Amino acid sequence: MSDSQIAPGAPGATSASGTSPRSGLSALVLAGSRGPGDPLALYAGVSHKALIEVDGIPMLQRVVAALAQVEAIAHIAISIEQPSLVASLAGLGAAAAHCTLEVLPAAGSPSLSVAAALDRLGTPLLVTTADHALLQPEWLRYFLAQVPADADAAVALANKAAILQAVPDTQRTYLRFADDAYSGCNLFYLATPNAVGAVKFWRQIEAERKQPLKMIRRLGPLFALRFVLGRLTLAAAIARLGVLAGARAAVVKMPFGRAAIDVDKPADLELVRRLVQQDRDRTTR
Secondary structure, eight states: OOTTOOOTTSTTOOOTTSSOOOOSEEEEEEOOOOOTTOHHHHHHTOSSGGGOEETTEEHHHHHHHHHHTSTTEEEEEEEESOHHHHHTOTTHHHHTTTSEEEEEEOOSSHHHHHHHHHHHHOSSEEEEETTOTTOOHHHHHHHHHHSOTTOSEEEEEEEHHHHHHHOTTOOOOOEEOSSOEEEEEEEEEEOSTTHHHHHHHHHHHHHTTTOHHHHHHHHOHHHHHHHHTTOOOHHHHHHHHHHHHTSOEEEEEOSOGGGGOOOSSHHHHHHHHHHHHHHHHHHTO
8 A cells, every 4th residue: 555556437447455446535543643752552562553452453453343234334544654654564454354455644733634635536525534543434334324415514523412322321522502512523524526625624723723913813703702701602613613614614514413522532442442352241241
């Protein structure tokens, strides 16, 4: 696998497992590192966060396997700064099933990596992360099916009630709106070429995340005040962000609480390992 992998549907293209590839959607897995001092990688005793194992399987491989089980997905691109790490995963080819695989060099930030992948792969493009170790094909199918037909870009969110019902002991970061509190599910859909505006806006916010005054000016003081006071609804927030990005933005509310669980810190990793073990124990009884 390399960044010159034959694109899906091209003459002579084969999947990672050696069979004829599907024709359809491309998916991007963000697997870039936080650097040599990544505390989670150090905690798990690996060189790279994406290689952390859950029940004996690297998280990156788990995510690729879930994507490959979705019939609409034909091509999986992995954005990572060290392609040799991907080549070292012996089970990745089998996990990819009928999809073609490609490795893209990670850029300096998630938004820049998505922008580069969007430029290469085009739309529609499904985006997720390598630390989404619990990812299930059912969640992906639901998300793709629920994206509004007129949306340029969509994001998956789960509300607090659904998350706590599924995993009562998890600690998540919530966005609190007037109508509910939500957490992100690390699933994004870039449906049309206009989605490039959403990615550019993401890049601007990413660059200004440590400069709150600049962010407030960009978002608008009234918008920011309504959010701080708890008077901003999710629908109003998405509409405003869509205007600023020059793209029709949409939210898919996920009924799967576990979809909001990713692995950002040691407590998350231990939680995910425990949940996977519990699931495995139930299936073997």
